Amino acid sequence: MTVTGPLNLIIIVGSVRDHRFGPTVAEWFIGEAGRHPDFALDVVDLAETALPGVLLADHAAPGEVPGAVGELGRRLADADAFAIVTPEYNRSFPASLKTAIDWYVDEWQAKPVGFVSYGGVSGGLRAVEHLRQVFAELHTVTVRNTVSFHSCRDRFDDRGSPIDAAGCRAAAESLLDQLAWWARTLRDARAERPYAA
Ligand SMILES: Cc1cc2nc3c(=O)[nH]c(=O)nc-3n(C[C@H](O)[C@H](O)[C@H](O)COP(=O)(O)O)c2cc1C
Numbered sequence: 137m138t139v140t141g142p143l144n145l146i147i148i149v150g151s152v153r154d155h156r157f158g159p160t161v162a163e164w165f166i167g168e169a170g171r172h173p174d175f176a177l178d179v180v181d182l183a184e185t186a187l188p189g190v191l192l193a194d195h196a197a198p199g200e201v202p203g204a205v206g207e208l209g210r211r212l213a214d215a216d217a218f219a220i221v222t223p224e225y226n227r228s229f230p231a232s233l234k235t236a237i238d239w240y241v242d243e244w245q246a247k248p249v250g251f252v253s254y255g256g257v258s259g260g261l262r263a264v265e266h267l268r269q270v271f272a273e274l275h276t277v278t279v280r281n282t283v284s285f286h287s288c289r290d291r292f293d294d295r296g297s298p299i300d301a302a303g304c305r306a307a308a309e310s311l312l313d314q315l316a317w318w319a320r321t322l323r324d325a326r327a328e329r330p331y332a333a
Contacts (some may be wrong), residue, residue, distance in 0.1 A: 137327040142176040143216040143319040145169060150222040150233035152183040157254065157288055160296045162221045165252045165283070168308035169219065174316040178211055182232045189235055205239050212243035217250070217319035218276075219311075222263045223288075224255035229263035237270060244274040246331035248318035250311050252283045259286030275333050277322070279314040283307040 147166055151158035162179070169177055186204040201209075212218075222229045237244075249271050253260025261284055268278045283304065285291045291299055298304040325331075 137324055139323050139327050143174050143316060143323065144178065144214055145175040145217045145219060145315070145319070146178045146180055146211065146215040147219045147221065148233070148236065149179070149181040149183070150220055150236075151230055152232040156183070156223075158183075158221060158223060160292055161252060161254050161285060161288065163296060164292070164298060164304070165219065165221060165308060168305060169312060172309075172312045172316065174320070175217075175312070178215070180208065180211065180236075182236055185236070187236055187239055191238060208236075209240055209243055212240055215243075215247060216323045217248050217315050218244070219250045219252060219315065220267060221252045222254075222260055222267065224253065224258055224260040224263040227258075227262045228266045233267075234270070237274070241274065242333075244271070244276050245333055246275055246322050246326055248277045248279055248315050248322060250279045250282070250315045252308075252311070254285040254288035254291075256288075257286060259284035259288075275331065277318050279311065279318060281307070281311045281314055283311055 147169060149158050149162045166177065166179060169175055185208055188202055192200055222233060251264045251267060253264045264282055271278050293299055
């Protein structure tokens with residue numbers, strides 16, 4: 137079954153601390169994703185999303201789900217693809233991102249996930265490798281290509297543009313093309329038959 141219409145891509149900004157660098161990376165990537173013809177964009181900034189740090193009990197009633205969790209869950213459920221903008225903290229990804237991931241189950245399933253990472257010497261690549269393991273548990277497909285920025289504050293100019301604009305654009309296009317292929321393929325497959333987790 138072929139589903140028509142733009143693919144709904146949710147870009148999740150994973151860092152939440154004061155004076156974070158995340159928005160610089162995210163705003164650049166949002167601009168790149170906005171140029172891609174296949175996607176309609178939604179942006180979730182975890183710093184502006186009041187997800188509780190403590191999860192519900194397994195037997196919690198639907199009425200106990202906090203409002204912010206329900207609201208974000210509806211947006212994630214509507215997504216065809218996810219792009220995670222993540223820094224690296226202590227060789228992994230930030231706790232804010234793990235909390236957001238753990239609040240949801242079905243919302244992630246049978247959808248592709250791409251990564252834009254940044255950090256110090258590692259460019260966030262170790263955070264991405266940990267995220268691939270986590271997202272495997274949630275029945276997602278993580279796309280191979282990534283965009284990464286090592287020594288991230290040195291990689292952008294004063295206006296928030298990457299210094300290697302052409303190289304970064306090529307990397308983003310490659311990631312977005314792979315994400316679109318999987319998003320379209322899996323959207324059609326989900327419409328054909330529900331995913332059996
Ligand atoms: C708690 C903490 C741990 C960090 N650990 C690493 C690390 O293991 N590897 C690395 O390359 N950079 C590391 N960094 C550098 C961050 O990736 C870099 O400061 C980045 O800007 C953080 O993203 P944010 O500014 O959006 O919070 C760490 C930064 C913090 C705050």
